[in-house]
Amino acid sequence: MKKDLVYRQKYLETVRPFMGKRLIKVFTGQRRVGKSYLLFQIMQEIQTADENAHIIYINKEDLAFSHITTAENLNDFVQEQKKSGQKNYIFIDEIQEITDFEQALRSLLLDDELDLYCTGSNAHLLSRDIAGSLSGRAIEINVHSLSYFEFLEFMKLDDSDKSMSLFLKYGGLPYLKDLPLQDNIVFEYLRNIYSTIAIRDIVNRYALRNVQFLEQLTQFLASNIGNLFSAKKISDFLKSQKITTSSTQVQNYAEYLANAFLIHKVPRYDIEGKRIFEIGEKYYFEDLGLRNALIGYRVQDRGKLLENCIFNHLQIAGYDVKIGGLNSQEIDFVAEKNGERIYVQATLTINEEKTLEREFGNLLKIQDNYPKYVVTMDEFEGNTFEGVQCLSLRRFLKEILGQM
Structure with missing residues (x-):
């Protein structure tokens, strides 16, 4: 023992x-x-x-x-x-x-x-x-997949851009500490984990017959992290790809994936009306490595991985997380804990003025005094614009997990 x-x-x-x-x-x-x-x-x-x-x-x-x-x-x-x-x-x-x-x-x-x-x-x-x-x-x-800082401890790595890149690629399943961090080895291990979850926790438990559709839906959700969807929209898209389905089947299969803790369904919250929208939600993966093992790790997906990483760490930190809606604008995350709230926008970079205006502008339209953050992969110590803090991903994770 x-x-x-x-x-x-x-x-x-x-x-x-x-x-x-x-x-x-x-x-x-x-x-x-x-x-x-x-x-x-x-x-x-x-x-x-x-x-x-x-x-x-x-x-x-x-x-x-x-x-x-x-x-x-x-x-x-x-x-x-x-x-x-x-x-x-x-x-x-x-x-x-x-x-x-x-x-x-x-x-x-x-x-x-x-x-x-x-x-x-x-x-x-x-x-x-x-x-x-x-x-x-x-x-x-x-219990969640390893946080970034647990990943560093398990893998005996220093906090750095390189370590964060490894985390975004391979995720945080604890057994990785016993494997060489090489794509062919790690992703083969992760694909086997996914197969175990899919077969034992979903197909067998719910006596599913359409295993191929489960695979197609999982890959679709993996490719569309951070996109706002409804079961009907997913069904319509899959039908356009010649995949026969219905919104009810999509809803049921997505629920099975969530019950196995493979994905998280996140509802959309009306910030002004203070209510949950009936239609529209986002899906995030519990472990980034499993997501990448399913559809491949692509550099162009780093924005999606950034958003998923932020969501996971807000959950690890104990926040109840929702997607924010403000008129026609979107706030990536509205996170609440112990009666307090924070708002978070995720963006790969803020080098472009349009991006700066969009991410800061959406947050500045919120009429309250709760903390507001723009989180980016850009590396800098951070600054504040009209009360909105702009932080690098690593700095933000330190802040919400109390690692400062």
């Missing part, structure tokens, strides 16, 4: 107040973002504090636990393995693979000698249970 671990402090700090408490700690997120890795880190902390701690680890990807398929199997296994008269720490990896798992968790939670932790890779299934039958009994912690 002892592993050479690079600690992901953000998530450990989030879970520590709940350790030892009669709450189920549920780590959710895309496959291979490091949920199991976090379980091992928590186990290590527990064993450091108490070398006699009794830990029961169940990994549903391990054939040794293939017999645990139902709530009854899970409950029986834990009861057989637990030690009475002391604290038992139960860790269950990929719990969504166990039928009616929530019934077992509710039952196990009644035993004050058990401290429960689990991971899962299906947003719909887990969120439904956490909000429903496990309401008030579970804390959900969403």
